[in-house]
Amino acid sequence: MTEQSKPPDQSGRLKQDNLRLSHDLAQLQTIARIIVDEPGQADLLIRLSEHIARLLKTKRVMIGTLVDDAIVFEQMIEDGRPQAANRQFRPGEGLAGRVMINKQPYLGSNTSVDPAAGERYAVLAVPILNHQRHLLGVIECHKPPYSLPFTQKDAALVQTIALQMTPGLERALLFGQMERWAGSFENLLTFNANLNGKLEPAILIRRLVEHAAGFLGANAGLAGLVDGEEIVTDGYWQNGRWRPLDLHWPPLETACTPGWVLVNQCPYITDSYRDDTLANYTLLETFGVKNALCVPIMDAREDVLGFVELHNKAGGREPFTWSDAHFLESLANSTAVSIYNAQLLDELETQRSRLRAFAARNLTLLEDERRRIARELHDEAGQVMIGIKLELQVLAQKVAASAPELREEFDRLRRKVNESTAQIKEIGRALRPPVLDQLGLEAALNRFIADFQDRAGLPIHFEPVGLTARLPQPVETACYRLVQEALTNVVRHAQAEQVWISLTVEDQHLYLSVVDDGCGFAPKEMAHAGLGLLGMQERITMFSGTFTVESAPGAGTTINAVIPVPANHASDTDETNILGRSA
The missing domain is CATH 3.30.450.40 (GAF domain)
Known part of the structure; x- marks a missing residue:
């Protein structure tokens, strides 16, 4: 019997079968292209679920993967739309758990798996197995209630898809694991960096x-x-x-x-x-x-x-x-x-803070003692010397003109008293110059530098900037002492011809620089530096400041110091108060 002579119903069935085969083939080709595209795990599973739902014309499809000892479904296609699934089944639990144990497809109804389930509907579950028959996941398909059951043909079709997707799923799982390992490795490196940091x-x-x-x-x-x-x-x-x-x-x-x-x-x-x-x-x-x-x-x-x-x-x-x-x-x-x-x-920082406070207190006591001694030298010893000088004058007037040798001796003694008085004044100024307390840092340095130039015969260029107001007394004292010690070191060791001193106050900081053109020294010699440099460094450090020395043989030496100056500092006269703010 020819094609034209076949009964009409058989011809119609052939056309429907051909159309169905064409549709199924197109879906399988699309699925193959998806796998070839090598998408990530989540994208792969949801796209395959979407095409399986179209292929079987079913209500719900979800593909779960094996995570530890459970099948985990993160997403699903329901009524043609992707939705969150958030389900997991351990061996023996639910349909997926049953397939985990048997590693065989399941055709039936939900009530066959769970008699306590509500509405009855047809289900199909197919394991995803690799070439070693290791379970990678499960494909679950659910029909609407009271629909026709899935057929063996449906099961065979889904099994074909499971075989097709196995290489792509293994690759996606491997890449996902590699990304997790890489992320864990980066996290571990970050964690170790945190542990090694000062937190x-x-x-x-x-x-x-x-x-x-x-x-x-x-x-x-x-x-x-x-x-x-x-x-x-x-x-x-x-x-x-x-x-x-x-x-x-x-x-x-x-x-x-x-x-x-x-x-x-x-x-x-x-x-x-x-x-x-x-x-x-x-x-x-x-x-x-x-x-x-x-x-x-x-x-x-x-x-x-x-x-x-x-x-x-x-x-x-x-x-x-x-x-x-x-x-x-x-x-x-x-x-x-x-x-x-x-x-x-x-604990170490606490001890260091205590040591700084102790050192600051000692400095305060030292400056107070210097101030007291300087005052006593001026008031007590100075008055005594003036008294001696006046008595010598009176005695000299009483000496008869017939004894000129005694008159000359009195004159010599008066000159000696004058020299001693000048020396006492100089010692007093060195201990604590009154001008520092009365007129401030700039005036005190100007006078000290002028006197130092006269005594040492060394040209010193002083450039103050921004000293429009008084600084805290401890800061002024520290800066004055640093200049004193720095110039003393220049005369003792540097063999310099000139010195440049700059002093700048800005942005709540005092910047001091002392530069000489002397012989300099090698940086490695800093470790064996004398008490002068170490004393300067300790004094600046107590104010939470910075102290650096730059030098090289034949290239001179540069001393830089930076001291924080608190805002609203006019009333600060206690060393420990300033240190407490700076620390």
């Missing part, structure tokens, strides 16, 4: 929470440090940001997870935080904690420093494992070393 302990434990959550797939967590008789937590990390939280835990109380891990010095894992006797009500109700992993932070001496606790692994869908606990312990141990070092540095 406060409170910042270190926050970085521990952030990076540990990233490594282990948790979306929330917190940490705390032992502070006296309690553990203090000041924030909660959730979904990539910190939220304010003020919790105080008793460190020896085993009725909470932090207290439990600190007492027992081992990790604590709970898969159901709500049902756990150690659960914290605030965390449970405010942040929706589902599962938790808590480990202690202990230093090398096994002293407990604090705790770190992660929540909601994979959004609470996955339990924390003991491998997670061991990994978190290793991160906590590394952090403990940095916390311990940070605490040591903090």
Whole structure:
């Protein structure tokens, strides 16, 4: 019988079959092109789900992948539109869990898998297996209620797609794993950089929470440090940001997870935080904690420093494992070393602050003593010398003209007294020049430099800028003493022909520079510098300033000092006050 002689119904069925085959072939070709395009995992699964739904003309299609020991469905196609699925099934759980065990396609209804299900509808599930028959995932298809069941032909078609997509899915899974490894490696490098940086302990434990959550797939967590008789937590990390939280835990109380891990010095894992006797009500109700992993932070001496606790692994869908606990312990141990070092540095800085305050107090006492001695030399010794001079004058007048040799002796003694008086005045000015207290730094330096030039025969060029108001007395004293010592060093060691001094006050800082054209010295000789340079450096450092020396043989020497000058400083006369602000 020819084609023309076939009954009309058979001819129509052939046309329908041909159209269906053409449609199926076109969909399979499209699926093949999608796989060849090598999209990422999420894009691959949703695009394939979309085309399978068109191919089978079904209500819902979702493709899940094997993650640890569960099939996880993140997205699905329902009624032609992509939607979030957020489902996971362990072996034996639901349709996907059944296929995980059997590694065989399943045709039937949802009620056959779960008799307690509501509306009955047809289901089809096909495993995605690689060439070694290792399970990669599951394709699930659901029809609308009361629709015709899936056929063996449908199952064979989906199996063909599963075979087609296996290489593409393996590649996508591998690339995804490589990206996670790369991200974890970068996070680990960042975490190590944080540990090696000079961070406060409170910042270190926050970085521990952030990076540990990233490594282990948790979306929330917190940490705390032992502070006296309690553990203090000041924030909660959730979904990539910190939220304010003020919790105080008793460190020896085993009725909470932090207290439990600190007492027992081992990790604590709970898969159901709500049902756990150690659960914290605030965390449970405010942040929706589902599962938790808590480990202690202990230093090398096994002293407990604090705790770190992660929540909601994979959004609470996955339990924390003991491998997670061991990994978190290793991160906590590394952090403990940095916390311990940070605490040591903090203690060291406290001691340094005390030493600076002590040195500042000593400087204040020294300057006060110099001022007192200078005043006594002027008032007491000076008056005594004047009295001696007047008495010598009176005695000289009483000497008879017949004894000229005595008159000459009196004149010699008067000259000696004048010289001693001048020396006493010079000693007093060196101890504490009155002009520094009365007229300020610029006037005191002008007079000192002029006197120094006369005594040393050394040209000195002084350029003050911005000294329109008085500086704090301790700053003026420090700068004056530094110029004194610097010029003394030039005369003793530099063999210089000229010296340039610049003094500038701007932006709440005093900038001092002393430059000579002398013989200079090698930088390595700085380590063996005398007490002069070391004294200058210590004096400037006490003000939280900077002190540098630049020199080279035959190239002269440059001394630079920068001292912070507090705003509204006119009333500051105490060395310790200035140091307290600068530190």
